[in-house]
Amino acid sequence: GAVVSQHPSRVICKSGTSVKIECRSLDFQATTMFWYRQFPKQSLMLMATSNEGSKATYEQGVEKDKFLINHASLTLSTLTVTSAHPEDSSFYICSARDGGWHQETQYFGPGTRLLVL
Amino acid sequence: DAKTTQPPSMDCAEGRAANLPCNHSTISGNEYVYWYRQIHSQGPQYIIHGLKNNETNEMASLIITEDRKSSTLILPHATLRDTAVYYCIVRPTTFSGGGADGLTFGKGTHLIIQP
Numbered sequence: 075g076a077v078v079s080q081h082p083s084r085v086i087c088k089s090g091t092s093v094k095i096e097c098r099s100l101d102f103q104a105t106t107m108f109w110y111r112q113f114p115k116q117s118l119m120l121m122a123t124s125n126e127g128s129k130a131t132y133e134q135g136v137e138k139d140k141f142l143i144n145h146a147s148l149t150l151s152t153l154t155v156t157s158a159h160p161e162d163s164s165f166y167i168c169s170a171r172d173g174g175w176h177q178e179t180q181y182f183g184p185g186t187r188l189l190v191l
Numbered sequence: 192d193a194k195t196t197q198p199p200s201m202d203c204a205e206g207r208a209a210n211l212p213c214n215h216s217t218i219s220g221n222e223y224v225y226w227y228r229q230i231h232s233q234g235p236q237y238i239i240h241g242l243k244n245n246e247t248n249e250m251a252s253l254i255i256t257e258d259r260k261s262s263t264l265i266l267p268h269a270t271l272r273d274t275a276v277y278y279c280i281v282r283p284t285t286f287s288g289g290g291a292d293g294l295t296f297g298k299g300t301h302l303i304i305q306p
Binding site for chain 2: 123
C-alpha cells in the first residue's frame, strides 16, 4: 500500500517551453501533497504544499507564477514549470500524505528528472 | 535548517547489522522521529518512525533514547541493496495544513554496504 507515482520519469525540453509533471496516489486518498526539488549532490528542498481543492502554499523563494500547482482531486496533483530555463533543470519529487489510516506519514513518488536545454 | 545531526558516511559489511545514529537534541515532546532513505536517482522511501517507544517493522528497528535526544536506526542484516542515503527527520505530530507539514531534509548518512 501507500504507492505514489509520477509521470513522466524523465523529460527534456527546450528553454521557454512549459512542462507538466503529474503526481498520483494510487491506493489512498491524499488530502495533502508536497512538491520537492533536488539539485545534484544536495538534499531535497520543499517547494510547495497543496491541499485538495485549495491554493498551494509556496516556500520562500519559490515563484508561484513559474511553478503552477493544481491539486484538483484527492489522488492527483500536477506541477507545471512554465517558461522553463536551464537553471530549472533538477529532480522534482512529490509526496503525498494519506488522509486515512496512515495519515501521519508522507510517501514519496519516484521523481521526475527535468533537463532544460 | 535541519534539526538533526548525522554522520556523513558509514560503511558496513554485507550480512552484518548496520547501526545509523542520529542526534536530535532540540526535539520537542510533540515531534516524531522519522527515517527515510534515498537510493541513487530515486524518491525517498519511508522506513520507520517513532515518538517515544522503540519501534520495529519488516525493514528496520528504531531505538530512541529515554531523553529522546538521539536515536539509532538498525538494519539487522544489511544487503548491497541497502546502500543509500539515510535521512533522520523530526516532524510535528499534528498537521497545520501548510508548509510546516513538509519535511526538512538534512544531508543524511551515506551508508555503503561492502560485499
